[in-house]
Every structure is written in structure tokens, then in C-alpha cells.
Amino acid sequence: xxxxxxxxxxxxxxxxxxxxxxxxxxxxxxxxxxxxxxxxxxxxxxxxxxxxxxxxxxxxxxxxxxxxxxxxxxxxxxxxxxxxxxxxxxxx
Amino acid sequence: xxxxxxxxxxxxxxxxxxxxxxxxxxxxxxxxxxxxxxxxxxxxxxxxxxxxxxxxxxxxxxxxxxxxxxxxxxxxxxxxxxxxxxxxxxxxxxxxxxxxxxxxxxxxxxxxxxxxxxxxxxxxxxxxxxxxxxxxxxxxxxxxxxxxxxxxx
Numbered sequence: 281x282x283x284x285x286x287x288x289x290x291x292x293x294x295x296x297x298x299x300x301x302x303x304x305x306x307x308x309x310x311x312x313x314x315x316x317x318x319x320x321x322x323x324x325x326x327x328x329x330x331x332x333x334x335x336x337x338x339x340x341x342x343x344x345x346x347x348x349x350x351x352x353x354x355x356x357x358x359x360x361x362x363x364x365x366x367x368x369x370x371x372x
Numbered sequence: 373x374x375x376x377x378x379x380x381x382x383x384x385x386x387x388x389x390x391x392x393x394x395x396x397x398x399x400x401x402x403x404x405x406x407x408x409x410x411x412x413x414x415x416x417x418x419x420x421x422x423x424x425x426x427x428x429x430x431x432x433x434x435x436x437x438x439x440x441x442x443x444x445x446x447x448x449x450x451x452x453x454x455x456x457x458x459x460x461x462x463x464x465x466x467x468x469x470x471x472x473x474x475x476x477x478x479x480x481x482x483x484x485x486x487x488x489x490x491x492x493x494x495x496x497x498x499x500x501x502x503x504x505x506x507x508x509x510x511x512x513x514x515x516x517x518x519x520x521x522x523x524x525x
Binding site for chain 1: 420423424425426428429430431437439440441442464465466467479481483484485486487488491492495498499
């Protein structure tokens with residue numbers, strides 16, 4: 281099963297919204313997935329255990345060897361479906 | 373949305389505040405005066421905004437969603453600020469970009485990774501530009517509250 285790390289500034293609010301949308305999208309498409317939330321500052325130490333990093337804020341840290349998707353659209357609604365499809369493509 | 377405190381007295385008209393710092397301070401002070409957040413909340417909000425800004429470009433009428441760590445909060449609550457004249461915030465996804473913000477949803481969250489239903493409803497409200505416009509143009513706070521209530525409660 282693929283694992284997704286969702287990061288935002290505090291790891292408590294916007295990542296909750298994004299993690300929920302990713303879970304729902306994967307469920308709708310029959311893709312099993314594990315979604316975990318964290319703070320942006322924790323990403324570098326955690327990313328190795330995951331297949332995909334999704335962030336709401338800008339991730340400026342280096343040293344991450346997994347694909348990164350910026351998911352601001354899941355908050356603004358502008359381009360949301362496109363971003364969800366992009367995330368899904370990494371998890372199939 | 374029974375798990376968070378929100379009523380008409382949690383809505384502020386932002387008239388005198390010119391900068392995002394002034395807006396955030398006024399809203400955090402309001403939550404503190406009501407005993408909903410701790411004294412440390414305001415500083416946490418201001419620091420967080422500097423490091424990880426919360427402006428969202430949602431269309432014509434943009435919104436910021438400041439929040440701070442759960443340890444600064446007494447009771448989960450929401451404060452809504454309406455700015456007829458836009459205030460400059462930085463963008464969450466591009467912290468160098470300035471966004472004109474007309475509305476601020478200040479979230480005081482008590483549970484990390486919780487409040488899912490409320491957060492989803494807030495996000496869906498800010499994406500509804502028609503509702504946001506109605507809130508900004510509303511004649512009084514009661515009218516603003518009714519719009520938020522329809523969407524969140």
C-alpha cells in the first residue's frame with residue numbers, strides 16, 4: 281500500500297483538509313492508501329518512509345527523494361480536480 | 373459544527389486595522405478577551421504568519437486562515453474578520469507573493485488533526501465566492517452571521 285505524507289505549517293489544520301480529500305479520492309477510486317499528517321519542518325526527517333509528499337505551504341527543504349505535489353488548490357478550489365488526479369497518478 | 377464556539381459576537385468588522393499584523397492582533401485579542409485562547413495565542417499567530425503565511429488566493433475576494441498550535445487554545449472556536457478595504461497578506465503557497473485579503477477566518481483549534489467537519493465547511497465556504505461577497509457587503513454583523521451559519525452549522 282502506498283503511503284502519503286501531507287504537510288502544512290502547523291500540521292493541524294490545512295493538512296487535515298488535504299488528507300481527508302486525498303483519502304476520499306483514493307477510496308472513490310478503489311486505491312488503498314495510508315495518509316499521515318505532519319508539520320513542514322518535520323518533512324525531511326519523515327519523507328523517506330513515504331511514497332509521496334503533498335504540501336499546502338511552500339516546501340523549501342531539500343533532501344527529499346520522493347515526488348512532491350503542492351496542493352494549495354485543495355484549499356482554494358481553483359484547479360482542485362487536476363491536483364487530485366495528479367496525486368492519484370502517483371498512487372496507482 | 374457543535375464542537376466549536378461561533379456566534380455573532382465572534383465576527384469583527386476590520387475598519388481601523390491597516391496591516392495584517394494589526395488584523396491578526398485585533399482578532400487574537402478578541403478571542404483572548406472571551407477566554408477562548410491563552411495569552412500566548414497572539415504571539416503564536418503572529419510568528420506563524422511570518423514563517424508560514426496563510427493567505428489563500430480564492431478568486432476576486434481572497435481569504436486568510438490564520439491558526440496556531442493547539443496548546444495556545446482553551447476552547448475550539450472561530451473568529452471571522454471582514455475587511456471592506458483589503459489588507460495585504462502573504463500567500464500560503466508562495467510566501468513572497470502578496471495577496472489582498474477581504475476576509476479572515478481565524479481558527480482556534482483544540483485537536484490536532486481533528487475538527488475535520490468544521491475545517492471542510494470553512495474551506496468550502498471560502499471557495500464560494502458568491503457567499504464571500506455577500507458577507508463582505510452585508511449591512512450588519514447579523515447578516516454576516518446568518519450566511520456563515522447557513523454554511524457552517
